Amino acid sequence: MNALRRRLHVAARVIGLLLPLLAAAGDFRITPVRPVAELLPIALAATPPVEQGSFRPPDLVELVRLDPSIHLDIRYAGTRNFLGAALYGQARAWLQRPAAEALVRVQRALAADGYGLLVHDAYRPWYVTRIFWDAVPPEQHWFVADPAQGSRHNRGCAVDLSLYRLADGSPVQMPSDYDEASERAHPDYAGGTAAQRERRDLLRHRMEAEGYTVFTAEWWHFDYRDWRAYAIQNVRFEDLDPP
Numbered sequence: 001m002n003a004l005r006r007r008l009h010v011a012a013r014v015i016g017l018l019l020p021l022l023a024a025a026g027d028f029r030i031t032p033v034r035p036v037a038e039l040l041p042i043a044l045a046a047t048p049p050v051e052q053g054s055f056r057p058p059d060l061v062e063l064v065r066l067d068p069s070i071h072l073d074i075r076y077a078g079t080r081n082f083l084g085a086a087l088y089g090q091a092r093a094w095l096q097r098p099a100a101e102a103l104v105r106v107q108r109a110l111a112a113d114g115y116g117l118l119v120h121d122a123y124r125p126w127y128v129t130r131i132f133w134d135a136v137p138p139e140q141h142w143f144v145a146d147p148a149q150g151s152r153h154n155r156g157c158a159v160d161l162s163l164y165r166l167a168d169g170s171p172v173q174m175p176s177d178y179d180e181a182s183e184r185a186h187p188d189y190a191g192g193t194a195a196q197r198e199r200r201d202l203l204r205h206r207m208e209a210e211g212y213t214v215f216t217a218e219w220w221h222f223d224y225r226d227w228r229a230y231a232i233q234n235v236r237f238e239d240l241d242p243p
């Protein structure tokens with residue numbers, strides 16, 4: 001009996017030790033092929049693809065300047081992202097003006113539902129897309145945009161975002177974490193709780209009403225309808241307008 005109790009006690013301790021690790025594993029991680037610090041100078045020295053056609057002049061607008069009630073949690077400015085390394089020197093978010101103005105309209109509509117927008121990423125300089133590609137093992141390249149094509153984030157017309165509660169500013173739970181590479185991330189995933197799915201669908205509904213389209217594999221990623229009108233950009237956050 002004592003032996004059994006001892007074994008139960010040990011099992012409980014092991015579970016207790018494992019639980020925090022399991023919770024931390026909720027943040028999706030990829031081990032970079034080479035350290036980001038080594039890939040950064042290579043990416044900065046590289047040249048973005050030359051695109052044919054005519055494009056609108058870039059007009060990147062900082063989201064919080066248009067509407068300070070939009071909240072930011074810029075994961076690529078810290079280490080809580082799939083590479084575990086900081087890619088941006090500043091935690092800021094820009095979009096091309098029509099996309100930014102549409103987002104402000106989404107923010108106003110969501111207020112009636114008791115929510116605000118929590119932005120994880122918006123305009124992304126091309127060299128960061130290049131770092132993603134070079135850092136991720138080839139067998140996992142499906143998870144990142146091909147720098148030869150550029151990403152819609154590079155055009156300042158894609159945004160990754162979730163919701164926060166207006167009442168207390170707390171981020172909501174969605175059916176999956178941000179940047180989670182699993183079926184739970186699909187915008188049509190039927191699992192999770194009803195409340196999680198409702199919030200995910202509300203975000204999508206409000207975004208679609210303002211010209212955004214959700215990505216088929218990520219409930220948090222939306223492209224603005226004008227993305228084809230803007231060329232790939234490679235201006236670092238540090239070289240955009242000062243804070």
Ligand SMILES: [Zn+2]
Pocket residue numbers: 121153158159160220221222
């Ligand atoms: Zn995205």
